[in-house]
Amino acid sequence: MHKIVIVGGGYAGLYTAWKLEKRLKPHEAELLIIDPRPYMTYQPFLPEVAAGSIEARHAAISLRSHLRRTRVIAGGATMINHAARTVTVEPADGPELTVTYDTIVVTAGAVTRKLPIPGAEEVAIGMKHVEEAVAIRDRLLTAFDRASVLDPGAERQRLLTFAFVGGGFSGVEGFGELLSLATALLKSYPEIRFSELSFHLVEASARILPEVSEKPGKWVVEFLRSRGAHVHLNTRVVAAVDGHVELSTGEAFDANLIVWTAGNAAHPIIAKHTDLPTDERGRLVVRTDLQVGTFDEPVANAWAAGDNAAVPDLALGTPGSFTVPNAQHAVRQGKRLASNIVASLRGERPRPYRHDSLGVVATLGLGRGIFQYKRIVITGLPAWLMHRGYHVLAIPTWERKIRVLAVWLTAAVTGRDIVSLLSVQEPRKAFVSGGIPHAR
Template sequence: MTQGKVPHILVLGGGYVGMYTALGLQKKLRQGQARVTVVDPRSYMTYQPFLPEASAGALEPRHVVVPLRRVLRKCHVVTARVRSISHAEKKVSVEPEIGDPFDIDYDILVVALGAIARTLPIPGLADVGIGFKQVEEAIGLRNHVLDRLDIAASTTDEAVRRKALTFVFVGGGYAGAEALGELENMAQYALRYYPQISPRDMRWVLVDAADRILPEVGDEMGVYTVEELSKRGIEIRLKTFLESCVDGHVVLSKGKPFDADTIVWTAGVKANPVLADSDLPLDERGRVSASADMRVVGVDDAWAAGDNAAVPDLASDEPDATCAPNAQHAVRQAKLLAKNIVATLNGKEPKQYRHKYVGSVAGLGLYKGVAHVYGIKVKGFPAWFMHRSYHMSKMPTFNRKSRVIVDWTMALLFRREVVSLGRMRMPREEFRRAATPKP
């Protein structure tokens, strides 16, 4: 770093780790001590634990995202996708949505690119599958489910009706179980406006390759979750693989094939693949190798945290354990990462990340949930309340906390909104028809 030059800190990623690291730097850096740039393809941060409630209409989707430019007023925000990283040259190539790619030079790099859905080469998955990591996907899935109810209630073709009312979720972790629980709950509520459809007409299926779901909450709570979902008529297919879903024709490793209009893929995540186009050290899972203080191993002026980083888990008894890619670690690592960067700029030593595991909570629909916190197992309404309370405390900014609370309060006073805005996928279609001359 050139003597007297104001160091440029480049934060790759505007998710929880990237946004909170930049926010911490914005607060802790002295005037003129450094300048900060944040690069992300979206202009907002999505709080992913609230996506299931946003998809079910319990929360306004805009309230589970935080505008980066509004929060990071002292930072420069670049809305672009990272193409490659050359730390040897201290240069990152980025590509905006419109325009030519360009390079950004830096002095200090923070890699917080997060993770993407981990998919498999399953025939038909890329064509009909729906992901569940971004707010756009949550909105789209909600509209899609309600649109399927409209189709089922308006057709005389029994095969079309049966396919429209079949919903398949692949993956029994947090995202899959919570999204399924919330959307099934919403669809059951919506049926009061569809007298043509009986609750027995809908078919909800959860598929997982493991022998249990929600492993984070422990075996006992995982068994309870299976029992709770089964009581609601949801089929749980454990030790089962999705083999094909071409044109919605679902073929599982067990059982008879069937047709489904809705196939949601939540079977794990993997580190952002752009890391392969970098000269940073990676582990066998494609994550940036980091030390316990979140500095990238073997290189200077580079840091990494969150889902795309292999940070040692000092609280684990296993010698080579790394922190799991979940919201708990992202929240805590981000706050320490900003402090560590400022500490090194001030000539001090950074602190190691050590997090004592306190437990896990999961929501399974309105007033339903499971929790395993401080060794105490909780289920039903208390667990659902703990789930909401915990994630409310971690929701960024007072503004968004207040809006979420208002949404929940309004939900107690008024009935759910069950309007499908599926036509949002084609907002210009009607105008195009009107503007096209008839032959």
């Protein structure tokens, strides 16, 4: 039986496997998916997970629950040798595995781009995974508890200072949601004043949200500043040792939380550990039909989609343009990829991938957002409702849609849940200490 191996269980990987199960007969192919996490993370919901508006588990879709015919291998792919048709997999326990295949599908996605800034790797938290969003939320809530019993001073100010590095969609949405949560918390913490909160968004370029046009981008900056945020444009972080953030402008402050959202970098397996063709940015070279290679030199039985692939953007009509790395494209590429693999196996011609953008929408905190489609710009509550409506429709499976809606409706009546479970990261602490609480 033909063996199809999918490397990566994100948007594109899940949808490719899902659609292959529906389109292929049981005897036509054996399906395997390789990912170190046994679930797909719906990343557009991570800012709301960080703000406590969505339960963490509801932003993750179990691969084993929803892929009935696909074997899930829990481990990280460390090498793709297409010449030998093998993938090397490193599981959490046990020796390396060598998985053979007839057709390879690479949907490993991208990783958070890290820069050689002193201290950043030791103290910063990314925001690509559910675990990170939960840690961000718990760190903020715990900071309020600790600051509320301290006298005004340097330590109290450090606890109430939060920094986001990177002004793309992930950074701006996370920043806006966390600022909204912190402002709402003041009702429950009368010991803390609004003036004591210090939120910093640091962006190296002259604008944030490059996916929207210049005027809406300026509106977002003005909106965030009107809510008390510090937005640093044309500014780089030059050091973050022990949480002491130094900016290229000469400003400096001590931050309790540093969230790193400064763009994406090529997945290491694509950039360094495969014989498949890549471009100068470490992405797989693919054709418009998502087959790896070029029209002059296609690579047989190799396909790719998502953030790890340089997919030509036919909708723009500009030579050399590629689809932007977002969920909107990854989901649709996964569906097209599955159809094209089935067509190829059955001797039919694959179809090119083309998707006209549906616009961009971002949350800026509870009840606030921005939407743009071409020249149409909507802000405030209507845009926020559009954000929630679009994403509850876009998240896979009816089971997850129902769970997310239930939490939203409950929160609308009862308010946010402001319980911090930071102690989960040290589950044995209470047992070892005999139940004696420790402030630090």
